[in-house]
Amino acid sequence: MATGTEPAPASELSSWLAAQAPGWLRPLAWLAALLEAGLLIAQALLIAGIFEGVLVSGEGFDSQWPALGILLAMLIGRASITGARAALADTASGRTRQRLRRALFEQQADAGPVDSAGEAAGALAHRIVDRVDHLDAYYSRFLPQRASALLIPLSIALVVASIDWLAALLLAITAPIIPLFMALIGRGAQSLSEAQAESTARLSGLFYDRLKGLATIRRLGAGPRVIEWLAEHAQEYRARTLRVLRLAFLSSAVLEFFAAVAIASLAIYIGLSLLGYVELGPSAQLTLGGGLAILLLAPDFFLPLRQLAQHWHDRADALAAAAELRAMLDRPRPARPSTSSRTAEPSRAPNDDELELDHVSFAYPGRPPLLSGLSLKVRAGERVLIRGPSGVGKSTLLMLMAGFLSPREGQVRYRGRDIADLDDQARSRWRAWMNQNSVLFDESLRWNLTLGRVGIPDSRLHECLALAGLADLPDALDQGFETTLGERGCRLSGGQARRLVLARILLEARPLLLLDEPSEHLDPGSETALWKAIDLATRSQGLTVIAVSHRPAAERWASRVIDLPFDEQGNAS
Known part of the structure; x- marks a missing residue:
């Protein structure tokens, strides 16, 4: 398998594409091609036999009605096979x-959050929607046609x-000329398609980003420059x-x-052979019916x-789309623990620590260690504030606690249990996450609160809004x-959106x-x-809260403050 940034060979990508198709597609394509070939050959021989019987043997046209009926049945059969194959290939x-x-x-x-942060939303949408659609013609047309x-x-x-x-x-x-030419074309076509796909994904992402920042662009008077920039990229895409x-x-x-030259050459040979001008090999034995059958079959050969x-x-x-899609699907996922270990909920014994980091070390790929041998305990009900200069690892530490990142060494334990033993669904039942970029959707207030869950009474919604200061x-x-x-x-202010x-x-x-x-980015009042809403909510529901912030209001809220970086032994100061 290709690794790193090396492009995967076409044969490897073809195998990957074939493995994604339903198992019945290829046998169906071969069966349909075999039936079509049989009917096509029988049809050509039957037509040639009709003409030879009428023109050479002197048979009356009336005697050919049974053969014409069989010919009609063959035409209907070929059309039915072609239609059924196309419908089933579209389904596949x-x-x-x-x-x-x-x-x-x-x-x-x-x-x-770290894995998805570098992906532009527009480019991601382009790959999931458009690039997957580029596989349609491969499965519905190319694979069946390859068998034919x-x-x-x-x-x-x-x-x-x-x-x-x-x-x-x-x-x-003459037949190998076409596959040889296809192979030469294929090399250039794939490279052009890959470049086109990259250009389209980049343009989609950039256009989406400019749409999101349209208000800022207008306020700063940068509209003409952005339009000129978009025109340049559109010209490149064109x-x-x-x-x-x-x-x-x-x-x-x-x-x-x-193909036309090959068929014309064959027609000249057959014509001259029937006229007696060519006496080469079997040409002398060629009959009108045989020659006509060959001429009828030659176009269908090509x-x-x-x-x-x-x-x-x-x-x-x-192939160009498969290279992108396979790279996305091959990205490492968090380890999936066994069903028995991930379904059991962590239980808390009296006086247990809510969260514990035991000699945790972490480094991003290609960078020096950010956290080394870090140990920390958080008791149930604490309101912990983590602060420190930029780049010291505050958000990274929080993502380790959430299970979004896995430590290189050590363990993160929740209620005495290593969170690596839980999948993301189990983790989401005991921890909640909120940051400055938490998303609200273009949906109703109810939907944004419930995320589509039904059966939640309005009284419960009012209660949660009141706890968040939005009664x-x-x-x-x-x-x-x-x-x-x-x-x-x-439609909400920044402070209202965070509290929602x-x-x-x-x-x-x-x-x-x-x-x-x-x-x-909130004003002092918000x-x-x-x-205040966080404090009210956490006290009323008895939550343990760990926050990263450098704001004075957060320090006044916290019951315990941890300063980063930790000491040389990895202990909190």
Whole structure:
């Protein structure tokens, strides 16, 4: 398997794509191609036999009605096979893309804040939506056509060889030109598709970011510069798209030329043989029916190869998409503990420590150690403030406590149990997380509180809002709990948005609350109201709270302050 930044070989990516498809797709494609080849050959032989009977043997046209009826049945059979194959291939494609999207969403759900922080939202949406859709043509057209491109020409070549081996030799000589040309095209097409995909993902991410900051851009008068910048990137995208299209049109024209020359050469040979101008090999024994059958089969010999060449660009697009999607799916996930260990809830004995860090060390890849041999105990009900200069590891320490990061050495224990033994679902039942970037959705106030859960009475919602200092919020909104808050809660002030996130956390109270700079960027009044709400909520529900902040209001709230960095023994100061 390719590692690091090396591109995976095409054969490896093709194997990965094939493994994602339902197991029945390939056998179905081979069976459909075999049936289609049989009907196609029988149809050509039957037509040639009808013409030979009428023109050479002098049979009356009326005697051909049974053969014409059989011919009609063959045409209907071929159409039915083609339609059924397309419908089943579309079904396989839809199921495969749906399963891949589900796996990508699960991968993102399992990723912690550090893993997902470097991914632009627009680029991520482009990969999950557009890049997965680029696999559609691969599964619905390319894979079935690949089976037809192998079986149908081979079957036709065998039948033609039984009629005239020299005509079969002409087909065999010209046939490899198309696959060879496809292989040459494939190299260039895949590299162009990968560059196009990278450009599209980057443009999607940048455009999404500019949309989010549109108000700031307008206030600073930077609109013309941003428009000019977007125009430059759009021009680059247009140029890349035209390069891909130019290659597609050029390759199709060249392949059509080769196929036309081959069929014309075969027609000249058959015509001259029937007229007696060529006496080479079996040409003297060639009959009108045999020659006509060969001419009828020759276009169908090249047709599957030409169609495969057209779908070769679908393969190139799919390989480029597979390289991105597989890289996303192969990102390491948090270790999944056994079912028996992750379902059992940690229980607390009297006077147990709520949270304990035992000689914990941590370093980000390629960086020096950030935390080394750190030991810390937090008792139940404490309100702990962690403070220190920027870059010392405050947020990292909090993410270790939450289980978003795994320590290089040591253990993080909750109620005496290593949190590595719990999956994220189990962890989310005992710890809540809130930071300055907690998200509000473009949904109703009720939905933002419940996150879609049903059956929660309004009285419970009012209770949590009151604990968060927002008791009057439903009455202040025009539609109460059904009022839509707008994107990222734009109908609320910054302080109201933070306290609404707190109310959402309190709706399903967890014993441990972790806060990462919750009052950052708030004005003094909103900051005071937020810390007051946090204090009221934690005291009323008996929560243990650990907060990272450098604000004086946080220091007044805390019952214990821990300063980073720790001493040389890794103990809290």
